[in-house]
Amino acid sequence: MSIIAIIPARGGSRGLPGKNIRELANKPLIAHSIINAKEARFVDRVYVSTDDREIARISLDYGAEIINRPHELANDTASSESALIHAVDTIAATGVAIDLVVFLQCTSPIRTGKDIDNAIRKLNQENTDSLLSVSPSHRFLWQETDGIAQSINYDYRHRLRRQDMEPQYVENGSIYIFKPWVLKELNNRLGGKIALFPMSEAASWEIDSLLDFEIAESLLKKQVTVNAY
Incomplete structure (x- = not known):
């Protein structure tokens, strides 16, 4: 089985300029995802799709192969799927066989190669497509519609203890x-028969703000256990 990892990383970021190459625990943010992918025993090749020369340079330094993403696929309105399709087509055109694609977002740096391997193993064992x-x-969720508040995932009139609720999960954006x-x-990125891969709260940390960087830095420095939940 040929398994590739693709890490999309565009140069522009409205919320936090230069986010993908900002230092986190003495490495550029994107380096963490490249290292994670290269540590995974089941991943054969690691690609970074980018429109940015500095991201490309750093990614090469950490051992990734580069896919030059067109600017029209790297603006604020372009979807991750459009970048992934371009990347898969570009890789396939070079003659590389692809049986599975591991899509990693560089805003989720606190995963491990072991997490990726375990996720691949689960997909194969359960014979799923994604x-x-x-x-x-374990949160109690509400919504407000036309000024009326409604509980979503529980009946507030018969409140269960959190531990008695059916297991529920939040998509954490770390591994697809x-x-x-x-x-x-x-x-x-999802379709067919879909599997869930639970991870710890620490391993699920996403970076979108300066505060997120500070928390991720603390988690990495303390070497928090981030194996699958």
């Missing part, structure tokens, strides 16, 4: 795996 990583949730046909036919 997989997403999740973190357990899919067979190429899922992306091609459905224009989506």
Whole structure:
């Protein structure tokens, strides 16, 4: 089985300029995802899709192969799926066989190569077509519609203890795996039979702000256990 990892990383970021190459625990943010992918025993090749020369340079330094993403696929309105389709087509055109794609977002640096291997193993063992990583949730959710508040995932009139609720999960954005046909036919990272890969809350940490960087730095420095939940 030929398994590739793709890490999309565009140069522009409205919320936090230069986010993908900002230092985190003495390494550029994107370096952590490259290292994670290269540590995974089941991943054969690691690609970074980018429109940015500095991201490309850093990614090469950490051992990734580069896919030059067109600028029209790297603006604020371009979807991750459009970048993934371009990357898969570009890789396939070089003659590389692809059985599975591991899609990693560089805003989720606190995963490990072992997490990736375990996710791949689960997809194969359960014979699914795609997989997403999740973190357990025990939150009581509400929504407001036309000024009326409604409980979503529980009945507030018969409140259960958190430990008695059915298991629920939050998509954490750390690991996605899919067979190429899922992306091609459905224009989506998920489809067919889908598997969930639970991860710890620490391993699920996403970076979108300066505060997120500070928390991730603390987690990495303390070497928090981030194996699957």
